[in-house]
Amino acid sequence: MGTTELRGEIEDFNYAYADALDCGRLTEWPTYFTEDGFYCIRSRENADAGLPVGLVYCEGMAMLLDRIDALIHTAMFEPRYYRHMISNTRVLGVEGGVIRSESNYMLLETLIDQNTKILQAGKYVDEFVKVDGKLKLKSRDCIYDSLIVQTALIYPV
Amino acid sequence: MGTTELRGEIEDFNYAYADALDCGRLTEWPTYFTEDGFYCIRSRENADAGLPVGLVYCEGMAMLLDRIDALIHTAMFEPRYYRHMISNTRVLGVEGGVIRSESNYMLLETLIDQNTKILQAGKYVDEFVKVDGKLKLKSRDCIYDSLIVQTALIYPV
Amino acid sequence: MGTTELRGEIEDFNYAYADALDCGRLTEWPTYFTEDGFYCIRSRENADAGLPVGLVYCEGMAMLLDRIDALIHTAMFEPRYYRHMISNTRVLGVEGGVIRSESNYMLLETLIDQNTKILQAGKYVDEFVKVDGKLKLKSRDCIYDSLIVQTALIYPV
Numbered sequence: 001m002g003t004t005e006l007r008g009e010i011e012d013f014n015y016a017y018a019d020a021l022d023c024g025r026l027t028e029w030p031t032y033f034t035e036d037g038f039y040c041i042r043s044r045e046n047a048d049a050g051l052p053v054g055l056v057y058c059e060g061m062a063m064l065l066d067r068i069d070a071l072i073h074t075a076m077f078e079p080r081y082y083r084h085m086i087s088n089t090r091v092l093g094v095e096g097g098v099i100r101s102e103s104n105y106m107l108l109e110t111l112i113d114q115n116t117k118i119l120q121a122g123k124y125v126d127e128f129v130k131v132d133g134k135l136k137l138k139s140r141d142c143i144y145d146s147l148i149v150q151t152a153l154i155y156p157v
Numbered sequence: 158m159g160t161t162e163l164r165g166e167i168e169d170f171n172y173a174y175a176d177a178l179d180c181g182r183l184t185e186w187p188t189y190f191t192e193d194g195f196y197c198i199r200s201r202e203n204a205d206a207g208l209p210v211g212l213v214y215c216e217g218m219a220m221l222l223d224r225i226d227a228l229i230h231t232a233m234f235e236p237r238y239y240r241h242m243i244s245n246t247r248v249l250g251v252e253g254g255v256i257r258s259e260s261n262y263m264l265l266e267t268l269i270d271q272n273t274k275i276l277q278a279g280k281y282v283d284e285f286v287k288v289d290g291k292l293k294l295k296s297r298d299c300i301y302d303s304l305i306v307q308t309a310l311i312y313p314v
Numbered sequence: 315m316g317t318t319e320l321r322g323e324i325e326d327f328n329y330a331y332a333d334a335l336d337c338g339r340l341t342e343w344p345t346y347f348t349e350d351g352f353y354c355i356r357s358r359e360n361a362d363a364g365l366p367v368g369l370v371y372c373e374g375m376a377m378l379l380d381r382i383d384a385l386i387h388t389a390m391f392e393p394r395y396y397r398h399m400i401s402n403t404r405v406l407g408v409e410g411g412v413i414r415s416e417s418n419y420m421l422l423e424t425l426i427d428q429n430t431k432i433l434q435a436g437k438y439v440d441e442f443v444k445v446d447g448k449l450k451l452k453s454r455d456c457i458y459d460s461l462i463v464q465t466a467l468i469y470p471v
Contacts (some may be wrong), residue, residue: 004322008161015245019259044395080304081201083278085261087399088329102333104399106422108263108278110302116278121397121422121430128243145395145424165318172402176416204361238459240435253438265420265435267459273435308334 003091010101010128011089013135018084021156026072029156030064034129037064038139041157044122047143056154071155081110082119082155098138099128105142107157120146120157160248167258167285168246170292173260175241178313183229186313191286194221195296198314201279201304204300213311224285228312238267239276255295256285262299264314276305277314317405324415324442325403327449332398332419335470340386343470344378348443351378352453355471358436361457370468385469395424396433396469412452413442419456421471434471435459 013032020028033039042054058064088104102125109119122144128135142157169191177185190196199211215221227289245261259282279301285292298314327346332340347353354366372378402418416439423433436458442449456471 004326005161005318007322007326008164012161012164012247018245018261019247019352022261030427053396083261083302085242085263085282085399085403087244088332090326090329090333101407104332104397106335106399108275108302110278116275116303116428118275118422119425124256145422146430147427162318165321169318169321172404175418176404179418240418240437240459242399242420244401255405265432265459268437273431273460296411301415 006091006094006099007089007101009135010091010099010103010126011086012084013128014089014103014124017151018086022081022083026068029068030061032137033061033064033140034131034136034138035061037061037137038141039064039067039137039156040140041142041144041154043147044143044145047141056156067156079112083108083110083116084157088126099126099135101126101128105157107155118146120144122146122157163248163256164246164258165198166292167248167256167260168243170264170285171243171246171260171281175243179238179240181214181222183225186225187218190218190221191239191288191293191295192218194218194294195298196221196224196294196313197297198301201300201302212273213313216310223225223275224313235268237269240265240267240273241314243281254286256283256292258283258285262314277301279303279314320405321403321415323449324405324413324417324440325400327402327442328403328417328438331396332400336395336397339437340382343382344375347375347378347454348445348450348452349375351375351451353378353381353451353470354454355456355458355468358457358459361455370470372397381394381470390399393426397422397430398415398471400438411443413440413449415440419471421469432460434458436460436471 017032039058039066040054041056046053058067086103090102092100104123106118107120107156108116110116122142125141127139129138174189196215197211198213203210215224242263243260247259249257259280261280263275263278265273267273279299282298284296286295331346353372355367357368360367367392372381399420400417404416406414416437418437420432421434422430436456439455441453443452
């Protein structure tokens with residue numbers, strides 16, 4: 001399979017992933033990962049320094065499920081809308097069944113009575129594998145440029 | 158035709174549609190619709206509640222033409238630039254010749270002496286059909302997250 | 315080669331181009347151009363009026379190299395991150411080996427302790443040729459909607 005075709009598949013994956021989050025179908029989120037899936041949100045500053053510490057750190061399905069469960073039960077005091085804009089998807093290489101890829105993302109947030117703003121911009125550094133013919137995330141490292149203004153609620157990006 | 162190929166066609170359509178609006182070629186806009194084409198702009202809040210009321214509501218070519226005619230003759234007191242960023246196009250299904258699809262959009266606005274800002278972010282909920290081999294919108298439901306700041310001018314998104 | 319396939323290739327090109335700039339690999343930038351490559355950044359107002367004057371104007375490889383060399387040696391008083399979001403790529407035509415194409419771009423900027431903001435939004439008006447089977451820019455005309463707030467540092471877009 002060519003690189004452009006593979007990019008198309010990854011884009012399809014990312015757009016479905018984003019739609020689940022933007023529409024609040026949070027329980028779908030872990031299904032985008034493999035059983036040993038890794039997920040992390042950390043700042044570009046830390047990533048550049050090789051530091052693994054992040055806002056969110058999940059290793060394996062149990063932690064991914066825990067994360068989303070905590071989020072579902074978090075009280076949100078102000079209603080808000082999220083919307084992902086994902087672009088610039090690049091296939092970096094395929095080796096031993098692992099597809100390395102990067103994409104740029106923006107997470108837009110709209111609070112009632114406020115203008116839409118960029119809550120977070122950054123890049124996904126991803127490793128995909130195919131499970132039963134479908135792409136799954138073996139690893140998604142979300143590296144954000146932005147300072148996150150509210151840390152009470154860490155929504156997946 | 159595969160889904161990825163179809164997404165490519167819809168993206169081509171959306172990018173041409175956006176360019177017509179961004180460059181001010183407003184009379185082109187109705188040509189992107191079928192004769193019985195439907196177009197609506199409404200808030201996510203209303204859409205979630207199943208309410209059809211919207212900022213703009215057009216059923217059929219006569220109303221689409223009326224809409225654009227009104228807009229062309231509206232006095233604009235401040236010059237401004239628009240730019241659409243369309244991403245996350247998803248093909249949801251094809252049934253009886255009707256292609257259901259969604260895309261995320263941002264409408265950027267730049268006023269003279271001001272920074273570019275996000276005027277509106279939202280999603281297109283679309284139904285396409287092919288007329289003489291070319292895609293046309295049978296229905297475009299623009300569901301915005303953002304509160305629109307100025308309602309005097311309702312530009313198509 | 316079909317237009318959709320060609321769009322895929324141009325997107326691959328643009329995403330690699332943007333990644334080089336966003337990651338600060340500035341010396342890569344001239345390699346995306348032909349030997350006689352043209353690069354220009356100018357306002358939409360000037361472009362609409364047919365004026366060639368711009369913030370940045372480079373004709374040929376020597377000027378492209380000069381430009382990037384100046385930038386590398388410019389003192390930057392505040393650390394900042396850049397991120398390109400490129401979308402809405404349109405293939406306009408292919409004639410005599412020259413591919414005419416347009417894309418929309420946003421350049422996001424994040425300064426330490428500030429929210430991510432849209433530094434510049436605009437469109438690339440491009441001419442590509444193939445050199446040894448790979449796309450190169452014969453001409454990239456960056457036409458921005460936004461007023462640029464700081465002109466001390468003109469980063470390529």
